Amino acid sequence: MSVTPAEVLLRELGITSPAEIDLEAIAHHVGARVRYCPLNGCEAHILGRGGKAIITVKSGSSARRKRFSIAHELGHWRFHRGKTLVCRVDEYRPREAQSAEKVADGYAADLLMPRYLFEPLARQVGTFTFKTIGELAETFKTSVTATAIRLVELGHLQGFVVCHTPRGRKWFARARSIDRAWLPRDDLDPKSSAFGVQFGGRPDDTAPRKVSAATWLNRFDANRFDVREQTIRTARDETLSLVLVDEKAMLAAK
Template sequence: MDVDLSRLSSAERLLWGYGVTDSSHIDLDAIANDNGAEVKYRPLGGCEARLVARGENAIISVNSASNDGRQRFSLAHELAHWICDRKTGSFLCAKEDIGPQNAIARSVEADANSYASQLILPTYLVEPWMKDRKVNLDVASLLAKDFNASLTAAAIKLVKQATVPAFVVCHNQTRLAWHQRSPACSPEFYVTSELHQDTDAFRMAFGGVMGMSKSKRESASRWISGRDVFRLEVNSQSIKLPDATVLTIITLFK
């Protein structure tokens, strides 16, 4: 596998050092153990994961009540703290601290989320995987399955690596919870703060509709604002998440 090592993030360099050349090689429990951290899965009240360090060893506790994708990201998040922040003490990370959507603003927790995202979905493996694939939730689901990641993490990675104008957005009934745009997306466009009543996402948020919608072509003005947006259309695809928010990937075209 031909990889430019100078382009790798610190998390990717860690994986490369372990000989990871396929998504199936990413064993976070083994990496943690090799770095002196014992991983335990058990019920945790009030947090998703906990790191307790003592000298050169640590115990990482992961909430056993969470789903597999959440557990895996929580472990990667605490592993990031152990590898990058071990001199700053122990960490007790709540649900709102851990998540790929919280890796934008610079902070210790955001940096840990960014590191965790690269551990689970390393760019040097995701880029070739994405070749000639579309940017929608169907493909994000395949990415999540192949890399044993959550759908949210996979959708964010897909959009961040996309070469076409695209957004991944998450709404609740009252507002836009968070969003991420692709590098190819013009900064002139902004995601609307509220769901448009004619979108599948609106029907999911306010009704009992579950499952994933089909990719749908519709007016871009239902999703974004900006100059000449009325001339544009998007493909949109949505899914209602277990926390009742609605995740959508939209791609733009003229």
């Protein structure tokens, strides 16, 4: 796999550990100054002219949200300099369309969790749960959501990461090893632990539990297989679920 532009930059700066990823210093290196102000309607924006830019970040956001916002805007500075964009920074999530926001999100993921630092630590994780994902997120100062998606996209976590609101499925990420015919349901099955966390005030799951794959996936033969599910609340009206696939027969199913 080729080295990404963000990873090239980090290597040029001699960054050899997650603790050394100082986003304000990186921004300064590429001609951007970071400032923090109250913002309404967005998490961050960038204004640039020539080789200089100012990244404005919402001062009231969490430290990890600020880091993602800076990294996202640096993605725009790297790829979209001189173009007019309406940038709305959101939490890192899978995006289907190859949009400017997807490009900036990808750059942010590579900058915050570069493969040459992230993958060796991911390979040391014995079992993926929200606890172990949270520990990895703590190392890289990223959100649990962004870290879980990164694990799926890089092939370390075999399964799905699924986000729900009371209105239904908001988005999902699927491991590349799983056939695209496997799709998470739009709604939450009342038998799933996620239903209780989302609607019943149930506390976060402390560990994955085995359920029928049909609880989560709408493929015609899903009831032939089992998956493991774990759900946590990530916002007032949002839940995040791991749907882990262990059965080789399910991975081989087309």
